[in-house]
Amino acid sequence: MLRILHSLPRTHKLLLLPVATMVTVLGAQKIITLVGDTQGPDPVADTHFLPLSPESRPGLPSLNTEHLPVADAIAVASQALDATRETIPLSQLVPSEIVELESPAGNDEPNIETAGEPLTAGLSPATQEGDTAPSQIDDAALHIALVLGTLTSGMLDDSIPAGDDTPATSYDDVSDEELALFDEGPIILEEEIAASEPYVPEWETYTVESGDTFVVLAQNRLGLGYGEAMELLESLPEPRLLTHWRPGNQFEYQLDEEGQLALLRMMKNGREGVIVERTDEAFDVATIERTGEAAQRLFAGTVSGSFVRSAQATGLSISEVTQVSRLLEKKLDFRRDTRRGDEFQVLVESDVIDGESFDSRVLAVRYLGERMNLTVVRNSADNNFYTPDGASLDPAFRRRPFDGSYRLSSSFNPNRKHPVTGRISPHRGTDFAMPIGTPIVAPANGRVEKVGNHPLAGRYVVIRHDNGYRTRYLHLSRQLVSRGERVTMGERIALSGNTGRSTGPHLHYEVHVNDSAVDAMKVSLPENTSLSGEALAAFQNEAEPLLATLESGETGPVVASTASEREAADDDS
Template sequence: MVTVLGAHKILTSVEDARHDRQPLDTVLVPLDANASPGVPSLSLDREPVAKAIQVASRAMDATREPVPLSRLAASEIVDLDLIETARARPALASAEGDDAQREAMGTASSPLEEDARHMAIVLGTLASGMLASNERLVADATSYEEVSEDELELFDEGPILFEEEIAASEPYVPEWQTYTVQPGDTFAIMAQQHLGMGYSEVMTLLEAMPEPRLLTHWRVGNHFEYQLDAKGELLALRLMKNARDGYLVERGEQGVDVATIERAGEATQRLFAGTVSGSFARSAQATGLTSAEVAELAHVLEKKLDFRRDTRRGDRFQVLVESDIIDGESLDPRVLAVNYDGARMDLTLVRNGEDNRFYTPDGASLDPAFDRRPFAGHYRLSSPFNPRRHHPVTGRISPHKGTDFAMPSGTPVTAPADGRVEKVGNHPAAGRYIVVRHDNGYKTRYLHLSRPMVNRGDRVTRGERIALSGNTGRSTGPHLHYEVLVNNRQVDAMKVELPESQSLSGDALVAFQRQAEPVLAALQSGETGTTVASTEAEVSDSDDES
C-alpha cells in the first residue's frame, strides 16, 4: 500500500503506472509565490507557458466529472490510500502568532475543494509527460478507422452539427387499393368521399371515359382499384370490363388521361372428345365446351355437315381448342382443328394461321370463295329477289332486284369476297349505300345502311366488316337490301352459282402442312401440352336440332 501526500503526486503516480516501460517518478511543478490559487503560474522549459495553460484548461474541462475507480480497467488500478482532508499551513506567519495559528490549524480540518482536485489532475497529467514531447507516447499513437474520400467530401463545408439536422422522411409511395361496390353506391358520391374528387372533377372523368356506363351502372360486388397521393386525392384509377380489357385513368395537370388496358393471357390448348347422342350441340356441350366454343364449332362444320341429315347416334368427334387463360378464366376461344368420324361423313379440318380459314390436311379450302350471305348469323329473308313483284300500294308490277333481310339497325355487314370499294354514297330512295367490285368480276350492292365503314377505293377482304345495316332512304323498316350483279345485271343472290373454293398450293401449302403437323398429332394421340377433356356423355334423344 502506498500513501501519497500531495494531490498532484497521486495523479502523477496513476498516470505513470499506465505505462509499464516508464519508471515511476514525479515531475514537480513549482508555483509562484504570488500566484492565485485558481490559476497557477506554470514555468516549464519544455513548452511555452501560454500553451501549457491552454492544455491545462482543456484538461480541467474534460475532468469536471469524477470517474469512479470501479470503472477503470484492471491494468489501470493502483493501490492507494487517499487523504480526504488536508491540513493547510500558511506560507507566511509572524513569530508571535505562529504557535496560536499552528494550534488553530492543527485542530481544524477542511474538505479538499473541487477546483483543487481538478487542478491536481491537471498537474498530474502535465507531470506524466503529456504536455512534453514524449517519444514513447508518439510512437504508440495510431488510428483504427478508415475514412474514404466520399466521407471526407461530406465535411468540405465544415463539421455537421447534429442538433441542426432535420430528420429525413421516407418518400411517399402510393399503393393500389380496392373498392367494392356496396348497395346504394353511386360513383359521384363515392369519388367525393373516398377519392378526394370534387363534383366537377367527377363529371370531367365521366366525360373522358369511352364507356361511362362502367361507372354509372354499377352492380353490387363489382370492384375497381385506385391510388391516392399523400393528400388523399386520386392519382390513378384502374377499371376492368373483364379479365382482359379495361381502362386506366390517371390524374394530370390538365385533367384526366384515359388509356385502354389489354392483358395478355397464356395460350392454352385443350382437347375435347365426345360421342353424338341426341343433338350435336348438346353432345358437344356435354364434353365441357362452352356455349361460345360450341357455336364456333357448329359454324365450322355446318359448311360441310348437315346436322339434321348427316349426324347419327354414335358418331365420334374430337375438337382442339386454344384460348387465353387469365386469372384462371378462359378467354377468346379458337377452334384449331376438328375431326368428325361419322356413319355418313368423315371430315378433318385444321385452321390456317395465315388467313384464319379452315382447310383439309391436303390444303383444300372449307370456305367458298364467295359467301352466300354478307353477314354472320341467321336473319329472316323478308323479301326475296322477284322480277314480277307487285307493289303493295299501287298493285302494279314493281320488280324487286335484290334480296331483303330483316335485321336490327347497326347489324354488321361483311364483304362476301375479296374486292375493292367502287362507290360510297347517299340516295333519296336507296339511302346510304356501298358498291363493291370483286376480284372474280362480280359486283355487290348494299342499300339502306345506317353507316358505311369503308371509303371509295379501299381494298376489302372476305369477311371484313364494311357497313352497319339501317333504315335510311325509302324503307318500311330496318333491313338490308343486298344485290349481286353478274356482267352488271342483277341476279338472285340466293340461287346464283358462286365461285368455287380455292385450295392452297406451292409454298403456301408447304407452310400450312408444316403448321398442321403437331395439331393433327394431338388429335390422333389425344394429348396436348395442357389439359385433355373427354366424355362419353349420354344426352337425351329429345333434341333433334343443333
C-alpha cells in the same frame, strides 16, 4: 463559446456538446487546467492549480492526434503537477491565467480573482505561509481536468498573438438548415432520418359491396369532389365499368400525400382494363391489355339429340360451339345428316390468364357420322379451314347460275327510271332471257333460306352461301328444293319461268353481299381456294401435330367428354 461551437461541422457539434455544457456550467473565462480535491478538510486550502504548457496554441485539438492511454496521461499530469508545485509559487500566478473552481463558504458563484486583488486573499494563514497541499490527488478529477484543459486551451481567445502563423478559418461552410439545428431543441436522429424519406404511395384494393356507388366512394375514399368524380367518369371510354359494377368487383387505387386520388386501375376482365392518372388539369386514361399463355384443349363427345346441346355438354363455351356449328354446316346438314351416336372432337386454343380463357380459336374439328365423315384444320396463313389434303370448304363461286349461254336482257341499275311513271325504279338484279323450264343451279355451296310465291316476284328461291353471300331467283316456274336444305355448287334448285309481274320468260338473278344487292356480273367472287404447291406443303406440316392430337386424344390441361361417357367410365371402374 457558443459562436465557436456554431461554426463547427455537425459531427463536431455532437462530439463536443457534453464538453461545452460543462464549460458553460463552470462559467469559465479561460480554463488552464486545474484539479480541486474537495475531499480534504479545507476545500480552499486543498485547491491545486496546473498551468498550461508554454507551447499551447489557440484552437481545438485534432481528432487525428495520438492520445496517450489514460493511465499514462495521468502519470504525466501528476509529474507536471508536482513540478509546478516546486517551481511556481502560488503567489506568483497571474490572475488572468488561473481560475478558481472552489467557492468560498457561503458563496454560490465560483470566485474568479480579478487584477489588483491579492491572490491569497481569503486563504487560511497556513496556506499563505506556503504550506504544502495534500499530495494525494483523486485520479478521476485529475483525468477530467486534463481532458478539459486539452480541449479548451486557448479556445476562447478572441485574437491570435502577432506573428502566429496558425491559419484562421472555419472548418466548413454552414447552411441555414445546419445553423437552425440548435435552435429547434434537441437533435433526434430518428425523426430527422424519417423526415428526409420521400413519400411512396402504395396500391390499395377496394371490393365493391351492395349499395356502393362510385360517386360516393370517390368522395369518401378517394378524396374527390362530386365534380371531379363526374369528370373522371366522362373521361372513361366505358363509364359502365364504374357505374354498373356488381358486388365483388374490385378496383385498385393510389393516394398522394394529401390523401387524394393519384392513380386508379379497373379491369373489365382478366385481360382488358383501364388505368386513370390524375394530373393538374385533367384525368389521363390508358387502356390495359394483358397477354396470356396459349394453351390447347381437346373436347370430345357424341351426339345425343341436337348437335349444339351435345357440344355444350362437353364443356365448350357458347362462342366455341357457334364457331364449330358455322364451320360444319358448310358440309353438314345438322337437321338431316346428324344421327344419335355420331362422334366429334374439337381442338381449341385460347389465351389463359389467371386460370381464365380468352380469345378461343378452333384449330381442328373431326366429325365421324353415319352419313358423313369430315376432318378440317385451320390454316394460320389465311385463317381458313381445309381438309387434310388441302381442299377448301369454300369452293369457287360461279358467275352465272345456269349452264349454257343466254342473252342478258336487263342489267343491274339502281338508278333505272320506270318506263311509264318516269320515277326512279331501281333494278337490283340481272335478267337473262331464257325459255321457260331452263334448269337453274346453285352457284356455290349453301343452304336454302326461303322458298315461296309472291304476287310481284312470282315463285322464288333464296340461298345463303357458305362464304356469307346470298342469292335470289325470281319468276320461276318451279322450285326443286325445300327450305333448310343443303345444296352444293352446280346442283339444280329450280326451273326458269314467267310468274309474277313479268314482261316475258326470263330469270331475275340477284347477289347480296352483307345483305346489300350488288352487280352479279361485276362483283368480286371467291375463286377456287384449294391449296397447292408450297402452300399445301406448309399447311400439311402445320396440320400434322394437330391431326396427331385428334388421334391420341391427349393435349392441353383439359380433355372434356360428355356426361354419358363419364358415367360409362365410372361404371367400368
